Amino acid sequence: MDLAFLSGSLIRLIQVHGPWVISVVVALESAGVPLPGETILVAAALLAAATNQIDIAVVVAAAAAGAIVGDGIGYTVGRRFGMPLLRKYGRYIRLDENRLLIGRYLFFRYGNAVVFFGRFVAVRRMFAALLAGANSMPAGRFFFFNVTGGICWACLFGFGAYAVGTEMFKVSKTLSLVSLGLFIVAGSAFSIVLRRNEIVLLHQAEHELSDR
Numbered sequence: 001m002d003l004a005f006l007s008g009s010l011i012r013l014i015q016v017h018g019p020w021v022i023s024v025v026v027a028l029e030s031a032g033v034p035l036p037g038e039t040i041l042v043a044a045a046l047l048a049a050a051t052n053q054i055d056i057a058v059v060v061a062a063a064a065a066g067a068i069v070g071d072g073i074g075y076t077v078g079r080r081f082g083m084p085l086l087r088k089y090g091r092y093i094r095l096d097e098n099r100l101l102i103g104r105y106l107f108f109r110y111g112n113a114v115v116f117f118g119r120f121v122a123v124r125r126m127f128a129a130l131l132a133g134a135n136s137m138p139a140g141r142f143f144f145f146n147v148t149g150g151i152c153w154a155c156l157f158g159f160g161a162y163a164v165g166t167e168m169f170k171v172s173k174t175l176s177l178v179s180l181g182l183f184i185v186a187g188s189a190f191s192i193v194l195r196r197n198e199i200v201l202l203h204q205a206e207h208e209l210s211d212r
Contacts, residue, residue, distance in 0.1 A: 010043040019062035030070025032126050042161040049165030060158035067150035071129035078133025103131040116149040
């Protein structure tokens with residue numbers, strides 16, 4: 001999809017529906033629905049930098065609230081229905097058997113970090129809460145790292161994009177698309193690197209969990 005079209009569409013949604021659309025999109029993505037949560041956060045931050053239509057603090061608060069609520073829903077679903085649900089329907093959100101095995105391994109080794117840092121990685125963001133619940137991560141520990149991760153993610157991308165956008169708009173409105181593109185490309189590149197490491201993680205998971 002064309003970057004200008006995507007950013008323009010998201011900005012129009014924000015202008016019509018305000019911070020609610022940010023919270024809803026981020027929450028649905030966090031719960032496992034493949035939506036552009038991070039992109040709409042960045043687009044809203046750029047809108048705040050360019051106009052007075054929305055306050056950046058409201059943008060960040062809406063994104064953080066959506067992230068926390070969405071992850072809570074994902075965790076509850078994973079905890080309630082567990083691995084059988086993910087094995088049956090996971091393919092619809094690109095969560096196949098290999099990724100389920102990798103998820104078990106990562107939660108066995110690095111559960112806290114997966115919940116916190118998974119928020120910063122596209123694709124992993126959709127899986128982390130579901131896998132945390134399915135792997136029976138203690139609720140108190142999950143919600144602590146979920147809340148801190150959601151707030152840190154919203155602040156980093158929201159205030160970061162706002163700062164970049166403010167400087168860009170001083171030079172040219174056209175460059176606002178460049179700043180949006182840089183945030184999207186950076187997140188995508190990180191995701192690609194992680195996907196390329198999935199084979200290594202899969203072998204480690206099979207070795208570590210073979211007797212469990």
